[in-house]
Amino acid sequence: MSVSNVEAPGAPVTRQRFAPVAQLGTAALVLIVVGGVYMASYAPRRPPLTAPICLAAASAALLLVNVVMLFRTRGLAWDKFFLVGRWTLLSYVIAAGLIEFAFVHNHTRGGPLVVLTAMLVLFALDVPLIISYTVARYQSAPSRAG
Amino acid sequence: MTDTRVDALSTGAAAELATATGQGGSPGALGPPRPVIQIVPLKGLPVVAVVLGFLVASIGFNWQWGIDFNHVAGGGLWTGIDLFVGLVVGPILGRMSIPARAEFSARFMPKMVLIMPTLVAMTLASGYQLALDLGNLKASSPNHSWLIVSFIVVGVMAVVALGLLEPANIAVLFEMRKPRPDGEVIAKLMKRFIYTAGITGLMQVATLIIMTRVASQ
Numbered sequence: 001m002s003v004s005n006v007e008a009p010g011a012p013v014t015r016q017r018f019a020p021v022a023q024l025g026t027a028a029l030v031l032i033v034v035g036g037v038y039m040a041s042y043a044p045r046r047p048p049l050t051a052p053i054c055l056a057a058a059s060a061a062l063l064l065v066n067v068v069m070l071f072r073t074r075g076l077a078w079d080k081f082f083l084v085g086r087w088t089l090l091s092y093v094i095a096a097g098l099i100e101f102a103f104v105h106n107h108t109r110g111g112p113l114v115v116l117t118a119m120l121v122l123f124a125l126d127v128p129l130i131i132s133y134t135v136a137r138y139q140s141a142p143s144r145a146g
Numbered sequence: 147m148t149d150t151r152v153d154a155l156s157t158g159a160a161a162e163l164a165t166a167t168g169q170g171g172s173p174g175a176l177g178p179p180r181p182v183i184q185i186v187p188l189k190g191l192p193v194v195a196v197v198l199g200f201l202v203a204s205i206g207f208n209w210q211w212g213i214d215f216n217h218v219a220g221g222g223l224w225t226g227i228d229l230f231v232g233l234v235v236g237p238i239l240g241r242m243s244i245p246a247r248a249e250f251s252a253r254f255m256p257k258m259v260l261i262m263p264t265l266v267a268m269t270l271a272s273g274y275q276l277a278l279d280l281g282n283l284k285a286s287s288p289n290h291s292w293l294i295v296s297f298i299v300v301g302v303m304a305v306v307a308l309g310l311l312e313p314a315n316i317a318v319l320f321e322m323r324k325p326r327p328d329g330e331v332i333a334k335l336m337k338r339f340i341y342t343a344g345i346t347g348l349m350q351v352a353t354l355i356i357m358t359r360v361a362s363q
Contacts, residue, residue, distance in 0.1 A: 029304075029305055029309050098201075138317050
């Protein structure tokens, strides 16, 4: 992922070019949000599940691609990534749990609950990924470009 | 969630920012002492826990006053803070010196890391419950379509806040904690607040219109 690794004393310091993990993560988040809005708009009725399942599957695919790209990234400040990642993961697991609680409390059951839970799992993984990656990429050591 | 409209710190201002944040020179010789930045203010966590506990209890026990309180207080503060910061604090901040901006941001942004997600959770969870309890989500309700629009508005704000602003907010705080903060990085990240301030402001005004429509039908 690094494109500017040429060391040149006195040359201007530039940042590495990283994979678009944050952008893809935001795209995955958009899909989850659209799916969530779609399902919530049917409440208290049972929503059709085809569209939310497709949206969740697309979001999961993007997340998977993102994770692969992430672990192929060189020069990322992994210590900062995991430091931020574990705390944001904790906070978003709590947030997702609150949302799950609200739906369970309102008698969401069966297929809709499964799809909703899958979306919340994706949400709780995706947002910490975006945040921790954004922090880590700017904490990485800058390289010098000629 | 943190709609902190702050004018971008230009690349040329990096040196000034460095001075403001204590970079270079002898410590204390240039500018005011550098504030210690705590990214998540730990003292605020018990307050957040109490607020969220109250929210869960209100929903869990179907406590009508609690649900109303969470939605009205949380929503009012969320919209008010977003608009006030975007329309009042942001432009003032933009006219302040770079060191003053840096110092303000160092003290202001960590608080927003706790305040805004808490207000958003209060508002949305209680709002959904309220809509169900009042029957506003039923397809036959005259408020149904307004609430769907409000879901979309909230969805847009969620993507902006979670996908763009919160990562930038935390990344800026990490950058400012460095012994030698990179003004260019801070400037780049802060641009997100300016680009999205209009969207957030528009969405909040839409929320005010929708919610007052829903309440009056």
